[in-house]
Amino acid sequence: MLPIRKMIGDGVALNIIPTDKFKTNCISVRFLCPMAEETAALNALLPSVLKRGCLRLPTMADIVKELQMLYGSELQGNVGRFGDTQYLGFTSFPLRNEYTEGMNVSAEILSLMSELINKPLLENGVLKAEYVESEKRTLTDRVKAAINNKTSYAIRRCVEEMGKGDPSSIPDTGTVEQIAAVTPEALTKRLNEIINTANIEIWCAGVFDTDKLENDCVKFFVSENRASRQNTEVTPIAPAEKVNTVTEDQPVKQGKLSLGFTTTLRPTPEASTAFNLFLGVLSSAPTSKLFMNVREKLSLCYYCYAIPDRQKGTIVISSGIEVDKKEVAEKAIISEIEAIKNGDVTDDELEGARKSLISGWKSICDDEMAMINWYSAQTVWDRFISPEDCVENCKALTVSDVSAVASTLTLHTVYFLNGTLKGESEDEDYE
8 A cells, every 4th residue: 555645744744654464563753864974974873872862761771671661662773865865763663552452652662762852861961972982983883894895895986986076975874084073062963953954754654543643743753943944856966978987906806896877767656667677687687687697607707786876867886806807897797788778688588577576576565664665765756656556567568668778878987996915815705
């Protein structure tokens, strides 16, 4: 069933996905902010700091005890990005009312989320320094771990090169230096800015008394003092006038080749299905061209797959290769895209991609969080489209539809992480 979406306050949207397939509900409250260098690290830190304690429950032990009283509910802090927007907030999976002897656990969870955000634990008027410094160390370790993972590092560097001066080049965790510069005063100021200005998307999947749920969400998250701002308009990455080539030497043994493409295809419900089928033919299906031809037949790479950003209109093809195979691997990858442009797609490739996509779409409704992520990505459209609708739309697509998507692609950036060490690697990811 499609979500029920209602604006319950200035910049506050309540989205309800009715489903009785699960014994739990899923509740996710997200604050949406424009992606910006000066706030990325602050935003990334806030959920983890706020989850350490609030005015009524000042320690993690207190919060854990409270969650145990709410039938063992869990509470997750979330940070992510969508287009040019960074979001942060909390997610929980409370038991449905019929399993809780009359307790409305969902309402209690919403109340707890509101407390963490609106009544945080303060010392001398600012967020507790001990919690801030602890979470700074944790986030710094996570950023360093991502840098040490050369596969994700090469993808990130390609995205940065494609989006110089664009919000897409900003890491959603902030940098190590930006995290180090965060103070309790700055984080507290940022929290107040978010409370007063960020748009709020509340997602609830499960079984609810919708009137009661709406009243609770208004009570906990709508304020007359909010000065909401509109969500950031997504600016797609423009095609490059000439291909940008970047080579970076690092003391590793496996080369990492990332090819960044732009597409003039804009995300709409109709275009999205064809775009997904193209990705299946190219990369994501077991019968895909990159897997069967570039990796298996030509043995040019240890892995090779595409990472799309539909909102920004980009696709990064990531591969791990022997450093002396860079040129031939690049040509082979590009030739597979050209083949699709020319309609060189076999029945096995098309049907393999179609079956893989349909299987994935059908599984979305088996996971509450997957449903929320599916529909939340569609809020930029003028309507929602269900996984079932995508299945039906996909059945009608042909090779010409896939070729039309491929024809919108233009090579923008070639990023190569050149491994300068020799010999067999024992500590790199060969996927």
